[in-house]
Amino acid sequence: MLTVFLQFLFSGLTVGAVYALVGIGFNIIYNATSIINLAQGEFVVIGGLLMWFFTESLKLPFLLSAVLTILSAGLIGLFMERLTINPLKSTDLLLMIMITIAVSIVLRGILMFNFGKDPYVYPPFTEGEPLSIYGAIIQQQTLWVIGITGLCIILLFLFFKKTIVGKAMLACAVNPTAAKLVGINVSRMVMLSFILSAIVGAIGGMAITPISLMEYDKGPMLAVKGFCAAIMGGLGSNRGAVIGGFIIGILESMTAGYIHSGLKDAVALVILLLILFFKPAGIFVSKTMLQLRKF
Amino acid sequence: MKKGDLLVFFIFIFLIGLLPVLSGSTYTMTVGIFSGINALVAIGLCILMGYAGQVSLGQAGFYGIGAYVSAFLSLHFGLPVVVSLIFAMIVGAIAAVILAVPALRLKGHYLAVATLGFGEIIYIILNEWGPGGPSGFGDIPHFSLLGHTITSTTGYFYLIWCLVAGVMLFSLNLIHSRSGRALRAIHDSELASNAMGLDVVVLKIKVFILSAVYASLAGGLYAHYITFISPSSFSLFYSILVLMMVIVGGITNLWGAIIGAVVITVLPELLRRFEEFDVLVYGLILTLSLMFFRKGLVPILVEKIKKLKGLAVVKH
Amino acid sequence: MLNIKGIWKSFGGLMALRHINFDVKEGDIKALIGPNGAGKTTLLNIISGIYQPDKGEVSFLGKNISNLPSTKIARKGISRTFQHVELFGNMTVLENIMVGRYVKTKAGFFSSGLKMPYVMKEEKEIQRKSEEILEYINLTQRKNELASNLPIGEQRILEIGRALATEPRLLLLDEPAAGLNIRETRNLGEIIKKIREELKITIVLVEHDMDLVMRISDWITVLNFGEIIAEGTPLEVQKNPEVIVAYLGDEEEIQRGYNAHT
Secondary structure: OHHHHHHHHHHHHHHHHHHHHHHHHHHHHHHHHOOOOOOHHHHHHHHHHHHHHHHHHOOOOHHHHHHHHHHHHHHHHHHHHHHHHHHHOOOOHHHHHHHHHHHHHHHHHHHHHHHOOOOEOOOOOOOOOOEEEOOEEEOHHHHHHHHHHHHHHHHHHHHHHHOHHHHHHHHHHHOHHHHHHOOOOHHHHHHHHHHHHHHHHHHHHHHHHHHHOEOOOOHHHHHHHHHHHHHHOOOOOHHHHHHHHHHHHHHHHHHHHHHOHHHHHHHHHHHHHHHHHHOOOOOOOOHHHHHHOOO | OOHHHHHHHHHHHHHHHHHHHHOOOHHHHHHHHHHHHHHHHHHHHHHHHHHOOOOOOOHHHHHHHHHHHHHHHHHHOOOOHHHHHHHHHHHHHHHHHHHHHHHOOOOHHHHHHHHHHHHHHHHHHHHHHOOOHHHOEOOOOOOEEOOEEOOOHHHHHHHHHHHHHHHHHHHHHHHOOHHHHHHHHHHHOHHHHHHOOOOHHHHHHHHHHHHHHHHHHHHHHHHHHHOOEOHHHHOHHHHHHHHHHHHHHOOOOHHHHHHHHHHHHHHHHHOHHHHHHHHHHHHHHHHHHHHHOOOOHHHHHHHHHHHHHHHHHHHO | OEEEEEEEEEEOOEEEEEEEEEEEOOOOEEEEEOOOOOOHHHHHHHHOOOOOOOEEEEEEOOEEOOOOOHHHHHHOOEEEOOOOOOOOOOOEHHHHHHHHHHHHOOOOHHHHHOOOHHHHHHHHHHHHHHHHHHHHOOOHHHOOOEHHHOOHHHHHHHHHHHHHHOOOOEEEEEOOOOOOOHHHHHHHHHHHHHHHHHHOOEEEEEOOOHHHHHHHOOEEEEEEOOEEEEEEOHHHHHHOHHHHHHHHOOHHHHHHHHHHHO
């Protein structure tokens, strides 16, 4: 009984970590631009597939592949911002939603053209005996996923709290006009947010692919679940996105395990709709925070 | 309806009548039928987005509901197809109310994601509990009215485009009426709309229902024409295709929805040779039209014509 | 016709209105003046249902309307304009007025789509009435232009026209002269007077242009820091020492500041 439960819990934590990273990716861009980037899921897919390309197809060493994947993802984020978001310079939200959807389709098209429709997988980062807790098996890769997610969160926290650039990005989010007045280059910050967010997504993809495989069209579902994680804690809050990501991951794996595997995607969607309909500001958000937030 | 619209409408009817005579090949007719079915969904989304300013990324959900309800009722309960189509529209309308009442308080991104979530839930439901699961079901009866069953492609072509014409007429009347003006007013300023005594919430729900009814009618027609359906036709990608039709054709003009539907339906046929490219091509079309032809084909055309007319007036 | 009793309203910790009593008699032009941030627009927003008061009661024609949403209040016969013009920018001047006729007509979605005979008749009536209103406010020559293309002066007049189209009993004008030049302001004053005299519509006017206020209003209420500090005819208000202090600052304080400076 306990063994099975723990097994589901661990697999929930693993996917939850990736949802958390996608959620954080949403937050980074949202905080700098108030755009919801619906191409966020594609960044994760790019991370997984490029990592496969570098390690399996080009047979490059692991670390080099990882660095190349991260650099490429950052570059894709940069291109996306410079080629679509920046030239439009629009405040029309409807247009912004559609352009990120359009980019996501382009990315999916490129991925499908290069990788086809098959799922890809590569070996875990480290070979070794899985751990066992009360009979539940934890793959070493699971620890990698959770560890990497944790590291990302800590680094991002330090970045936004301790570095000048990070603080400048936060300033753009709070008040772009004022940020401009004190000499912050808002346009560069927006660009940076896309790069950062693409990298965070790609790292998630790199880590999860050995466990759950990766294929070209996984993006939209990842985006929906990551978005769900992000709004659970209130859009813009990274701590909320992490908690939200884990909650969704665990609920999803419990549903798949105890009820029916076909319904695992439905769980996140139902939670998403319930939050949007009843508490669009997030469920762990205090009343005062609510009043400060604009809709 | 305005004078210009009336003229275009007659040309439109004329073209529908003419096409089967000019090129009655099964291939042309089939592409024509799919264009017409897509046009029905696109007209609904055009009113919803272009006129009332509400986003939906879940039209595939209503399209799927229409197809499954009409197919299932006519196949398993032996209902006449016309009756099952009406039921399909009613169920689509009910689903729209269930979604719209909570969702329409949301704006912009939130509404987009909520409707996307709705569409995906319908997709999962069809996969899990729909007859035949992911592989769908067949033997759906053909469309019939008063004992005449339509089986030929030309027959379906006329049937579907007559319905498109009817829906178009209804929609043109609507947008040039008191309610249509109210929808555009809500798009421009909800604050002022409220102050003018418009029932903003009710109007939004109504226009959502309208778009859902059009989409479920289209879904039903699709099911009876093709006689075999599976969930894969009703995925998120279809919602995005419809969005693309509306944008390419021109979101602020109802004729744009029809033109967009035809363009986006015909296009992959022309690109048949590059099959593995199709997603990429769709993506590029959407991106480029958002970047450079944001107004869409029809509004750009209208502007050109107006300019020409203006020049002509100056010359005289 | 409008009675406001003991209204309180705060935003977070900020008290915007405290214990406001405010009555408007049928047929009056009543002005609401005061320095920026005094709570004038807040009061207007409470009357028209955009905000709900924390405490107190608003009644119109003897009925309590304190907690009604703005849509319902509009249908009861209170119409308004906005400080930051809120026209339907992508619609023509005529269409803007036609939206104003919404409350007085009833064609629904279905009957409009089918173009039932009564809908056609009603539509013609909307058109006729709207053109009449355009004539009344002198904007006929602009009727097919987009509302957002009009100069600000005409936009403000159009907003009044749109409000008139709902056939209100009470018209709330929020700084209708803001951004207008002297000639436009004078023209506006004439239109406001005409509306009261010919159409018998009661008017509440929030305005900074003292010339306009003094010339056209019958009664003036002065707000400062969310409280009413004076009420009376234009002459009485002009002479009220508290009003002078509110507008110019305390004389002693000015003197003190002056001394400190030299």
